[in-house]
Amino acid sequence: MKLKENVLIFSDLDGSALASTHEFSEFTKNVVKKVYDKNYYFIPVTARCTKDTFEQQSIYLELDKLGGIAAANNGTHIYDFKKNNWIRKEYISKDTLKQIFNITYGKIGKYKVHFIADDAYFVYGPGENSFYWSEIMKIDYKVIDSFEEIDKEINHITVVLEKEPSQESIELFYKNFAIISNELDIIKYTDRVYELAIKGIHKGSVVKEVLNYLGLDQSNTTTFGFGDSFNDFELAQEVDNFIAMENGLKELKEKASFITKTNDENGVANYIIENIL
Structure with a gap:
């Protein structure tokens, strides 16, 4: 696969980048570091709440040290650890x-x-x-x-x-x-x-928001998405390449450009190593 100058990887957590134990494997952590070493982005996009996403999951992946980006609540909150600022932060009236x-x-x-x-x-x-x-x-x-x-x-x-x-x-x-x-x-x-x-906020909207924030577009950026469940359909529609987990929904796998191994077999990290890095 020929990649463009910039690469953004958006990944669901539970059922995807996280094992069934709700933990990241050491292999996944190391692959995320390699992604940032290459000046690409690995961006968690999860339904998990704000506190957990930014104070726990992102820290486990060392996004705070790598200068990464993460999104919580399926996109209501997006944070840039490099600049220490909110890209989006919204609440219901x-x-x-x-x-x-x-x-x-x-x-x-x-x-x-x-x-x-x-x-x-x-x-x-x-x-x-x-x-x-x-x-x-x-x-x-x-x-x-x-x-x-x-x-x-x-x-x-x-x-x-x-x-x-x-x-x-x-x-x-x-x-x-x-x-x-x-x-x-x-x-x-x-x-x-x-x-x-x-209104208008979902995992797919995160892709648009981050591209705009970084000053990127489809002409100079290749986007990937990983997911397994119902709230990943919008993500699948917005990325260039959507990779479904083997343990994912049948309907989601039908929309995927590739099906990777299960979340307990480091499916996300393995795909990144074999096809992106």
Whole structure:
């Protein structure tokens, strides 16, 4: 493959660059260093929260020392460690949060909602999966009973419908949430799980934002993307070369230009070594 002068590598973390243990292998860490030694960029693009992405995952990869870039919350926050400044930092408005709270509060079983801040989850009732991820990311987990208890800025929201929702329930969900459509996009993960994201922000928008920030474009830059799950489809659409993980979704693999080994076999790092460096 003939590469252009500049190379940007955007990679999902969980299920992709991270092993199933939620840790980076030493091999992956060494490959990331080689990427920066070549004056290329390896840019984590993850759904993980702000604190975890920039204070933990990026530090494990030594992006702070390498002068790297990373993106959290599927793109609401993008940080440049080289210049120590935010490329993007956005939050959902208080009015929209209040609307969502009023629609969903008291309806556990119909709607399970996670309001995600930079360093905390706010939930109506304890949930096994959300609590698990708060523990993995080492952030606060707060069960709330009123809107006023959401005392931090929120960057994105997940809504989980009832188990095996009917078509009628799905249609009602879209109808109920139409009032926030001016500010937020509804991104479908499954028939049950949805993300409410600031309009136009997703992993694909990170590619455009970083290229613009660095003063690069398609004429002088080759872009790569790695991913495995629902929130990687937009990334796949925006990069020149999208590489799906062997452990990824079938639908995502169908859109990929290449399928690499699983996340537990250093699939991301192996592809970089064999095809980019």
